[in-house]
Amino acid sequence: MTASASGAKGIVYLVGAGPGDPELITLKAARLLREAEVVVYDRLVGPGILELIGPSAERIYVGKERANHIMRQAEINALLVRRGLRGQRVVRLKGGDPLIFGRGGEEIEALAEAGVPFEVVPGVTAAAGCAAATAIPLTHRDHARTLVLVTGHTKDGEPELNWQALCQPGQTIVFYMGHKALDRLCARLIEHGLPGALPAALVENGTLPSQRAIRATLATIAAEVERATLQGPALLIVGEVVAFADLAHVAAAAGALHHAQELR
Template sequence: MLMPDPNRTHPALPGTVYLVGGGPGDPDLLTVRAARLIAQADVLVYDHLIGDGILDLARPDAEIIYAGKEASKHTLPQDDINHLLVQLAQKYRCVVRLKGGDPFIFGRGGEELEILARHGVPFQVVPGVTAAAGCAAYAGFPLTHRDHAQVLVFATGHLKDGTVNLDWQALARPKQTVVFYMGIAGLGEISRQMIAHGLPPQTPAGVVQQGTTRQQRVVVADLATLEAKVQEAGITTPALIFVGGVLQLQPQLSWFEPQAAAETA
């Protein structure tokens, strides 16, 4: 159990927890406010998908706590993280909870703030560039386009109970882009369900692994062949799945060269 800091002016008063979006990976995509808070923080609690170099912005004397979650491997259970933030707010004035992408888009940010609110801990939210926007931009296709997609849908490919039981009828509609977070393990099922509920097998689809970073890899195919091509390429997490007509623009609009970025870093 963390004890209140005796050197603090008002040890009985909670500090502020800043729920900060760390962006999709490239540290240049941090917001100015996110970078400023990371540099000011007394303590940072950070997730697995924080881009290289972002923690370098922290003060040398800041406490750094890893609370990352990988597939079937959680450093701290979510309930423990929620209560850790409450404890840290009793010890420090500035607590930064640093999450990949945007904390309110499949980042469990709402769950953490519910606990803080219940305990009377002040908090603020700093949005970040969500992975869908960052990965699509760096992979070379828009998420919306007047000719291809008038609707944009974000879905999780991994529900709390471990299933992939989604509203397939709503997801498998034409003229929209669907982005699946945390769905690589269920890619085959996602493709089959999208086809079974009405999308043509030739619907453009793709996967972006470690988007916006020097390790970015992109596979573009169609729903019928995407799983096989992803397996052939050896694509693993972290990665996002994209489905929709905008993917056909990728060969024309691709601009980011990870190898060139690595050589100039």
């Protein structure tokens, strides 16, 4: 007799793991990790967060490296459906927030289609985490009344970004990205009208002890980042607000010293 035949009802929680620091996970996410029977997680979820998982839970790694997709999205969807139908209490743990560049929508669709109950538990998205760790206000009543979050990853066949709409004054733009496209990305932004002197910051491994951050301008940041040999998952923040990062004081705050070491 399977669990579901016995009447036990499975459920899949799509849970945001936050920006990296295990203390930046929500109370609800921590509770669900303790209670889960199965945790399905990917590459952006760090070891400190995995320690919150209960000792008896099954752990399934479905990490997606760009060049080496361990499991395709369709297989992940099928896995979640299968475990939910089996009557299990599943946590699908995703870096940041599940519905902001997390492809949570596709997992929801698959679960709904299969009739598997689910619930989404939001998380601190990387933009908020990296901004906090560098004291960059993402909005500012004089400088940025709009905050635009964009994926910097582009694949063949996907629609081009709307560069004209992106390249407007009075807003902050945050790109969720790797490093590969940085020089091309900055060139396109300048080409479409943003000033080369506009402040820009790249934050790598934001909120983790390994965080590194570089502040420069749109025209210079790609070269600065290359010189500093940053390589991890990164966020690019572009806009006047980047000039407001108060690094001396962030550094002075207890426990935050590592946050600002390289931000200059």
